[in-house]
Amino acid sequence: MTSNVQRSDATRGGFWSDSGKTGLTSWIFSTDHKRIGLLYLFSTFSFFLVAVVLGLLLRIELMAPGRTIMGPQTYNAIFTVHGVMMIFLFIIPGFPGAFGNLVMPIQIGARDVFFPRLNLLSWWLYIIGAAIILTSLFTGGGPPDTGWTFYVPFSARTGTNVSLAVFGVFVVGFSSILTGLNFVTTIHRLRCEGMTWGRLPLFVWSLYATAWVQILATPILAITLVLVMAERLLGTGLFEPAQGGDPLMYQHLFWIYSHPAVYIMILPAMGVISDIIPVFSRKPIFGYKMIAFSSLAIAAFGSLVWGHHMFTSGMSDTAILVFSFLTFVVAIPSAIKVFNWISTLYKGSISLDAPMLFALSFILLFSIGGLSGLILGAAATDVHVHDTHFVVGHFHYVIFGGSGFAFFASMHYWLPKFFGRRYAEKPAVIAWVLMFTGFNVMYFTMQVLGMEGMPRRYYDYLPEFANLNLVATIGSWILVTGLVIMLVNLFRGLLWGEPFEGNPWGGATLEWSTATPPPTENFAEDPVVTHGPYDFTQQD
Amino acid sequence: MTHQPHTDNLGARLGMWLFLFTELLLFGGLFLLYAVYFKRYPHEFAVAGTQLNWVMGTANTVILLTSSLCAAMAVTAVQRGESRRAVGLIGGTILCAAGFMTIKYFEWSEKIGHGIYPGSAHLRGGVPGESVFFSLYFMTTGIHGLHVLIGCVLLAVIGFKITSGAVTAENYNLLENGALYWHLVDLIWIFIFPLYYLIL
Numbered sequence: 001m002t003s004n005v006q007r008s009d010a011t012r013g014g015f016w017s018d019s020g021k022t023g024l025t026s027w028i029f030s031t032d033h034k035r036i037g038l039l040y041l042f043s044t045f046s047f048f049l050v051a052v053v054l055g056l057l058l059r060i061e062l063m064a065p066g067r068t069i070m071g072p073q074t075y076n077a078i079f080t081v082h083g084v085m086m087i088f089l090f091i092i093p094g095f096p097g098a099f100g101n102l103v104m105p106i107q108i109g110a111r112d113v114f115f116p117r118l119n120l121l122s123w124w125l126y127i128i129g130a131a132i133i134l135t136s137l138f139t140g141g142g143p144p145d146t147g148w149t150f151y152v153p154f155s156a157r158t159g160t161n162v163s164l165a166v167f168g169v170f171v172v173g174f175s176s177i178l179t180g181l182n183f184v185t186t187i188h189r190l191r192c193e194g195m196t197w198g199r200l201p202l203f204v205w206s207l208y209a210t211a212w213v214q215i216l217a218t219p220i221l222a223i224t225l226v227l228v229m230a231e232r233l234l235g236t237g238l239f240e241p242a243q244g245g246d247p248l249m250y251q252h253l254f255w256i257y258s259h260p261a262v263y264i265m266i267l268p269a270m271g272v273i274s275d276i277i278p279v280f281s282r283k284p285i286f287g288y289k290m291i292a293f294s295s296l297a298i299a300a301f302g303s304l305v306w307g308h309h310m311f312t313s314g315m316s317d318t319a320i321l322v323f324s325f326l327t328f329v330v331a332i333p334s335a336i337k338v339f340n341w342i343s344t345l346y347k348g349s350i351s352l353d354a355p356m357l358f359a360l361s362f363i364l365l366f367s368i369g370g371l372s373g374l375i376l377g378a379a380a381t382d383v384h385v386h387d388t389h390f391v392v393g394h395f396h397y398v399i400f401g402g403s404g405f406a407f408f409a410s411m412h413y414w415l416p417k418f419f420g421r422r423y424a425e426k427p428a429v430i431a432w433v434l435m436f437t438g439f440n441v442m443y444f445t446m447q448v449l450g451m452e453g454m455p456r457r458y459y460d461y462l463p464e465f466a467n468l469n470l471v472a473t474i475g476s477w478i479l480v481t482g483l484v485i486m487l488v489n490l491f492r493g494l495l496w497g498e499p500f501e502g503n504p505w506g507g508a509t510l511e512w513s514t515a516t517p518p519p520t521e522n523f524a525e526d527p528v529v530t531h532g533p534y535d536f537t538q539q540d
Numbered sequence: 541m542t543h544q545p546h547t548d549n550l551g552a553r554l555g556m557w558l559f560l561f562t563e564l565l566l567f568g569g570l571f572l573l574y575a576v577y578f579k580r581y582p583h584e585f586a587v588a589g590t591q592l593n594w595v596m597g598t599a600n601t602v603i604l605l606t607s608s609l610c611a612a613m614a615v616t617a618v619q620r621g622e623s624r625r626a627v628g629l630i631g632g633t634i635l636c637a638a639g640f641m642t643i644k645y646f647e648w649s650e651k652i653g654h655g656i657y658p659g660s661a662h663l664r665g666g667v668p669g670e671s672v673f674f675s676l677y678f679m680t681t682g683i684h685g686l687h688v689l690i691g692c693v694l695l696a697v698i699g700f701k702i703t704s705g706a707v708t709a710e711n712y713n714l715l716e717n718g719a720l721y722w723h724l725v726d727l728i729w730i731f732i733f734p735l736y737y738l739i740l
Contacts, residue, residue: 114548114551114555115555118555177559177562180558181555181558181559181562182555184554184558185551185554185555185558188551188554189548189550189551189554190551215558215561215562216561216562216565217565218562219562219563219564219565219566219568219569220565220566220568220569222566223566223567223568223569223570223683224569226679226683227569227679230658230675230679234658234659235658235659235664236658236659236675236678236679237658237659237663237664237671237672237675238573238672238675238676238679242664242668243663243664243668243671243672243675244577244581244584244667244668244669244670244671244672245668245671245672245675246576246577246580249573249576249577252572253569253572253573256569
């Protein structure tokens, strides 16, 4: 194996070398969906790591009451930047941008996305937006301190550099819209022969639903952010009570986007899980149609529940009742998915490889997050835990325990396919154990703290919260230790590890039928599909 | 595998229609604010609306409708292979757009000359609903005007492409999509005009 181990990137084969182009420009100006996918992967994941460090700093500050390592203004800035980076620069663009781009065109048997140059433009807009956000941290009045929600009236009045940061998010939003538009068109027009809607892998279905949310919700964020800039720069007063405006309208507009946005974050994750679980259970997925349908139902109903972020805002009781009801309705398609995953596992021949471990923990963590979401969705209990650490814990269960763990599952499941080399299994499992443990120690404790009344977004707290905060901080250290092991293992493995060839896990979707790594236009010959994505009888 | 650029006209148009949805929703946010604030300040909105010049608004409506007609005729002309006529019609569209922007310029400067602009002392001192009305008016027509300018640039580029032979009777997706964008700009104005100029 020595010769293989010494193989460099240029000789990886497939899309790494078959175009004959090398160097930086062959990547940053490439229209190949796999290269763009990897660009997204590295850029979004870099921001993830920065935001992890910021989160770690927040936990260290909260380790003990009073000032530990930073003052209130720094704390405000850090939790704002942590949120902005995690949400707008990592998880929203990350899943569609990285794994959507890498895998989706191959899974539908296409040579590329429908608009390859638009795809490249999306990545560039993302990078430009990210650069603007980074600039906003070090210029003007300093990093924004509003929280990632940019609530007025504070965001209209604070002296920090909100205008530029919001503009950066606006540009990133453009990138998100173009990706969504590209994916919907691709899935409609470029499915290969025999790839009917009923044979689409569930990851593709979930990206399809996600893409519609990106198209329909993001413009509302765009106009909202433009209005915040106008509020600051022109004094339009549309959200300013003294001029007849209403701050509640900002909250409505913001959540009309930002609630559906959490489905942009979680839907592709659900799709990945629906792809991984049947492969490692050696069983066709249970309830294919219902899982596909529930993705669309989540996208549709999820767009109508934004008001549940505003139960304590002074909104009318009628509105609260309606939004609360609709929130419970969304729980139904989510539960359909969970039950179908469990039914798929039932009597399956389960193998606990790293991708499967991450996928299984997704189910548990997402369920805890989802159920705690119902506590927040019920108007009466929400009043008790609103704006406490319970919300922070809930959100991280869904988005980190859900989308984040699904992202790690995808990294272990799909990246070897694209690098042609694999990670070592044992460290991957150790990393998973540490991350899973640390995660629960940290965020479950936060939920308990919230129940006891500890508010979010304060750098200090009452002495009775001290013990649990220390526990949560220790949890964060365990989590990050696992994360570091996982990354080192992946990095070493994908660059220098054992060769990864063929279809070791026996996946039945199209990406496993082409060469490893896939060639530039994905297939030696345009594929013809004759069976469903989870029909394993064809290979065994 | 040889690379052939696909010529899937339906797909190209699907992408454009999706983009138009996003534009509608962008303005949708502003219309939503309008609806809520109109419900809250019906009287103030009506009074403020009378300060807008409906003659100029009507003129602009007619001009934009004409421009849209030119854009649609340009598409037909290219389909028939009459590229000279198509370029002339696109010129007509851009001319109309210039007329629209000129009238808009006079309307805006007149208002600003009277101290009516977002955040002005006049509006801050006036009744709350009036300030909201004019802030929304300036934001909506401002963003719409920006779209008119973008549409002009887009159509000008397409005009040059027709001259250079890149857009032809066989391959006119770009022109068709450009015209679709222009119709959207027109369509949004059709909503703006009655909402701001014709409140009873």
